[in-house]
Amino acid sequence: MTLIDSVLNGDRLALARLLTQIENDTPDGRAALDSLFPRTGKAHLIGVTGAPGTGKSSLVNQLALHFRTQNKRVAIVAVDPSSPFTGGAVLGDRVRMKDLSGDDGVFIRSMASRGSLGGLAQATAGMAQVFDAAGYDVVMIETVGAGQSEVDIARLAHTTLVVEAPGLGDDIQAIKAGILEIADILVVNKADRPGVENTEKALKSMLEMAHPTQRVYLHHGVPSPLRPSPVGRGGGGEGNMWIPPIIKTIATEGNGIAELAGQIAKHAEHLRVSGDWAVRERARLESEMETALQERLMSQFRERVPQTRYDEVMRQVFERSLSPGEAVKLLTNGRAK
Amino acid sequence: MTLIDSVLNGDRLALARLLTQIENDTPDGRAALDSLFPRTGKAHLIGVTGAPGTGKSSLVNQLALHFRTQNKRVAIVAVDPSSPFTGGAVLGDRVRMKDLSGDDGVFIRSMASRGSLGGLAQATAGMAQVFDAAGYDVVMIETVGAGQSEVDIARLAHTTLVVEAPGLGDDIQAIKAGILEIADILVVNKADRPGVENTEKALKSMLEMAHPTQRVYLHHGVPSPLRPSPVGRGGGGEGNMWIPPIIKTIATEGNGIAELAGQIAKHAEHLRVSGDWAVRERARLESEMETALQERLMSQFRERVPQTRYDEVMRQVFERSLSPGEAVKLLTNGRAK
Numbered sequence: 001m002t003l004i005d006s007v008l009n010g011d012r013l014a015l016a017r018l019l020t021q022i023e024n025d026t027p028d029g030r031a032a033l034d035s036l037f038p039r040t041g042k043a044h045l046i047g048v049t050g051a052p053g054t055g056k057s058s059l060v061n062q063l064a065l066h067f068r069t070q071n072k073r074v075a076i077v078a079v080d081p082s083s084p085f086t087g088g089a090v091l092g093d094r095v096r097m098k099d100l101s102g103d104d105g106v107f108i109r110s111m112a113s114r115g116s117l118g119g120l121a122q123a124t125a126g127m128a129q130v131f132d133a134a135g136y137d138v139v140m141i142e143t144v145g146a147g148q149s150e151v152d153i154a155r156l157a158h159t160t161l162v163v164e165a166p167g168l169g170d171d172i173q174a175i176k177a178g179i180l181e182i183a184d185i186l187v188v189n190k191a192d193r194p195g196v197e198n199t200e201k202a203l204k205s206m207l208e209m210a211h212p213t214q215r216v217y218l219h220h221g222v223p224s225p226l227r228p229s230p231v232g233r234g235g236g237g238e239g240n241m242w243i244p245p246i247i248k249t250i251a252t253e254g255n256g257i258a259e260l261a262g263q264i265a266k267h268a269e270h271l272r273v274s275g276d277w278a279v280r281e282r283a284r285l286e287s288e289m290e291t292a293l294q295e296r297l298m299s300q301f302r303e304r305v306p307q308t309r310y311d312e313v314m315r316q317v318f319e320r321s322l323s324p325g326e327a328v329k330l331l332t333n334g335r336a337k
Numbered sequence: 338m339t340l341i342d343s344v345l346n347g348d349r350l351a352l353a354r355l356l357t358q359i360e361n362d363t364p365d366g367r368a369a370l371d372s373l374f375p376r377t378g379k380a381h382l383i384g385v386t387g388a389p390g391t392g393k394s395s396l397v398n399q400l401a402l403h404f405r406t407q408n409k410r411v412a413i414v415a416v417d418p419s420s421p422f423t424g425g426a427v428l429g430d431r432v433r434m435k436d437l438s439g440d441d442g443v444f445i446r447s448m449a450s451r452g453s454l455g456g457l458a459q460a461t462a463g464m465a466q467v468f469d470a471a472g473y474d475v476v477m478i479e480t481v482g483a484g485q486s487e488v489d490i491a492r493l494a495h496t497t498l499v500v501e502a503p504g505l506g507d508d509i510q511a512i513k514a515g516i517l518e519i520a521d522i523l524v525v526n527k528a529d530r531p532g533v534e535n536t537e538k539a540l541k542s543m544l545e546m547a548h549p550t551q552r553v554y555l556h557h558g559v560p561s562p563l564r565p566s567p568v569g570r571g572g573g574g575e576g577n578m579w580i581p582p583i584i585k586t587i588a589t590e591g592n593g594i595a596e597l598a599g600q601i602a603k604h605a606e607h608l609r610v611s612g613d614w615a616v617r618e619r620a621r622l623e624s625e626m627e628t629a630l631q632e633r634l635m636s637q638f639r640e641r642v643p644q645t646r647y648d649e650v651m652r653q654v655f656e657r658s659l660s661p662g663e664a665v666k667l668l669t670n671g672r673a674k
Contacts, residue, residue, distance in 0.1 A: 030662060037660035285654050285661060292665040297634040300669065317622050323374035324622060325367060328629040332637065 004032055007134050008039075012107065015134060019109055022126040025119070033126055036133035041281065043075075043132035044268055047154040048142045049182075050163030055189045058251035059163060059260075060142050061100060066261045067138050068105055075131035078110035078142045079124055079153060107136065121152040122291060125284075128156060154182045155287065158280055159267045161260075163187045164203065166195035180206055183244050184267050187260060191248035203246055242270050305331055341369055344471050345376075349444065352471060356446055359463040362456070370463055373470035378618065380412075380469035381605055384491040385479045386519075387500030392526045395588035396500060396597075397479050398437060403598045404475050405442055412468035415447035415479045416461055416490060444473065458489040459628060462621075465493060491519045492624065495617055496604045498597075500524045501540065503532035517543055520581050521604050524597060528585035540583055579607050642668055 006014035021029030046063075050056045057078070064074045100106045109127060111120065124141060131139045143153050154160045162183035180186075186207075188199050245263050249256030271277035313331055316322040322330070343351035358366030383400075387393045394415070401411045437443045446464060448457065461478060468476045480490050491497045499520035517523075523544075525536050582600050586593030608614035650668055653659040659667070 034660040034662050037663075038657050041657055282655055286651070288661045289651065289654060289664060292661045293638065293668070294631055294635065296665045296669050297638055298631065301630065301634055314623070314626065317626060318619055320375050320378055323371040324625045324629045325371050326374075327626060328633045331630070332633050 003028075004035060007130070010104075010134075012104070015107065015130070016109075018130055019127055022130060023111060023123050025123065029126070033129060036130060039133040040129050041132065043128070043136055043139050044159070044264075045128055045132075045157045046138060046140045046264060047157030047160040047182075048140055048163060049144075049154055049160065050165075050187075050189075052144055054163045054165040055251050056142055056144070056163050059161075059187065059189055059249060059257075060140050062249075062251050062254055062257045063140065063261060063264075064100060064106055066257050068103065071105075072137040073105045073135060074107075075128075075136040075139045076106070076108045076142065077124055077127050077131075077139065078108070079120060079144075107131070121156075124153050125156050125288060151182055156284060158271055158277060159184045159264055161185045161187055161264075163189050164199055165190040166193040166199045180244075184242065185260070185263050186244050186246045188246060188248045189251050191256065192250050196248065200246060200248070207244060207246075242267065242274075301332075340365075341372060344467070347441075347471075349441070352444065352467070353446075355467055356464055359467060360448060360460045362460065366463070370466060373467060376470035377466050378469065380465070380473055380476045381496070381601075382465055382469075382494045383475060383477045383601060384494030384497040384519075385477055385500060386481075386491055386497065387502075387524075387526075389481055391500045391502040392588050393479055393481070393500050396498075396524065396526055396586060396594075397477050399586075399588050399591055399594045400477065400598060400601075401437060401443055403594050405440065408442075409474040410442045410472060411444075412465075412473040412476045413443070413445045413479065414461055414464050414468075414476065415445070416457060416481075444468065458493075461490050462493050462625060493621060495608055495614060496521045496601055498522045498524055498601075500526050501536055502527040503530040503536045517581075521579065522597070522600050523581050523583045525583060525585045526588050528593065529587050533585065537583060537585070544581060544583075579604065579611075579613075638669075 001009075003014050003018055007018050018029070018032055021032065023029075048056055048060055060076055060078075064076060067074045100108065111123060111127075128139045128141060141153055141157060160182050162180070162185075164186065165188065180203075186203050188196060188203070190196075247256055247260045247263055249260055251257070268277075271280070310331065313322065313327045317324055317327050338346070340351050340355055344355050355366070355369055358369065360366075385393055385397055397413055397415075401413060404411045437445065448460060448464075465476045465478065478490055478494060497519050499517070499522075501523065502525065517540075523540050525533060525540070527533075584593055584597045584600055586597055588594070605614075608617065647668065650659065650664045654661055654664050
């Protein structure tokens with residue numbers, strides 16, 4: 001039996017092995033993605049992002065437990081783009097094991113930063129596809145922080161949760177404003193902490209500011225090939241727009257989890273009714289296509305242009321007798337056209 | 338007189354106009370970068386990054402005033418990758434005008450997020466080149482936050498300052514750990530605030546943890562063409578290593594600025610003596626080359642493959658009868674090889 005067959009048969013060890021191949025971007029991993037691809041497109045991909053200290057991991061755990069009561073199979077990909085030496089991912093795993101271990105309907109995989117962050121987003125996308133093909137109904141993708149890497153990873157998701165918590169400092173709001181644009185649902189976790197009203201109020205007023213922007217997206221959101229559309233947030237029309245709700249939770253006590261899960265289901269329903277589910281799938285596939293295309297063109301270039309020739313041109317760039325733009329023209333004009 | 342001539346003659350309006358062309362990535366802007374390129378390579382590029390609320394902008398202002406006392410011409414590029422509707426960049430400009438306006442030796446340009454973040458880093462690089470060619474001795478590139486975009490922008494700089502402040506929340510340390518890897522100098526601003534000892538202590542212990550990693554960089558840091566090397570932090574050899582100093586400042590009162598400027602000069606000296614200045618220049622040019630090459634290959638592909646053909650293949654991907662990887666092979670194998 002091949003590794004892929006074993007994965008499709010529910011072999012967890014085989015699944016873990018395949019995920020490692022995806023993470024390491026091996027030729028076998030790539031081939032597996034190709035052959036699993038026709039089986040994908042069923043899972044609900046949920047992105048969960050937020051600053052450290054917001055209690056994201058507990059929230060994801062509680063959501064997983066909740067989905068399990070609905071008999072859904074749940075996969076969690078925990079991505080930690082911060083430095084490898086923090087050990088955050090490993091610690092998170094250990095905490096999780098306590099709640100979710102021994103349940104065959106749950107699979108948790110964490111991934112620390114390795115190589116480029118672009119690579120991280122790509123590996124995450126690959127893993128989500130494997131889980132999807134392997135019959136997991138829900139794939140939660142958890143990321144730390146609010147940088148571009150999180151935005152890239154959130155782009156994968158059908159539904160993106162942005163998690164906040166009271167008392168993490170008011171100055172962080174400038175960053176929050178950026179992250180709001182990717183939020184489908186806002187969660188104020190640790191809602192028993194002082195300052196929760198302020199956090200909620202700040203989010204509300206930022207939502208109101210963000211609103212016009214979202215409107216604009218609606219009318220220019222038609223995806224064009226080769227150029228991934230801006231993540232098409234918002235619904236299919238004026239009367240059908242999704243306004244991100246703000247949900248308060250206390251994950252450690254399970255408070256608000258059912259309501260949050262309800263909003264997640266409602267958002268999925270909204271995506272399907274408005275046609276946005278398909279729009280997001282397409283945008284995702286287009287951006288995946290573009291990445292694959294770039295890689296391919298670059299490797300064909302490497303085959304075509306001898307290293308010595310490249311080094312010679314690069315030397316002229318280092319000497320500043322040739323600009324990078326001119327150098328590229330020189331290297332790509334010789335042939336083909 | 339051409340726009341470029343005017344810029345080289347010190348015409349500030351022409352400079353502003355050229356910067357706009359660079360920001361908008363116009364053909365004229367690109368041509369200008371090509372023709373200015375031989376004049377670049379002299380300026381000291383200083384990256385300044387840190388979370389909102391750390392007082393980065395005041396610090397940059399004070400450093401600018403200090404460099405002016407040394408008769409250096411100073412350019413500031415303030416990059417705000419957060420959402421355009423925060424208006425942070427504009428506000429920052431207004432505050433700045435008070436201190437630095439009317440001084441012909443200073444030029445300030447701010448740039449809010451527009452389009453992709455990759456585009457932002459590219460535009461920043463282009464602007465830095467223009468300032469460099471126009472005879473600015475110091476170019477400070479200020480970015481908000483600690484995400485991938487900041488890391489990309491920091492990659493441009495010869496010297497990167499990471500700014501912290503006491504009391505912004507302990508939980509943020511996980512992110513700090515990642516950002517430490519790009520720091521050449523750590524600044525604890527607002528050093529009159531309570532908690533400054535804790536912030537300093539936390540940074541110190543993280544530096545100690547980061548140390549082995551830096552060592553590793555030293556020995557594997559040889560840049561290879563087409564693959565930009567990891568930002569080669571650290572010196573040219575064991576006995577010549579740069580360990581990021583921690584400098585306390587109170588920017589609003591000018592405290593610690595002279596010491597900070599001294600460390601910046603010391604770092605530049607270290608880069609030159611160890612040979613790292615050239616290493617960083619090369620790494621930067623290589624990564625610029627790679628970006629330009631990718632763009633070029635993609636536009637050649639667009640010329641070669643008719644849109645209808647692309648759309649047809651993309652349709653099969655949407656139907657999941659073809660994986661993105663297979664689709665790319667199909668589109669790129671027909672010819673050349």
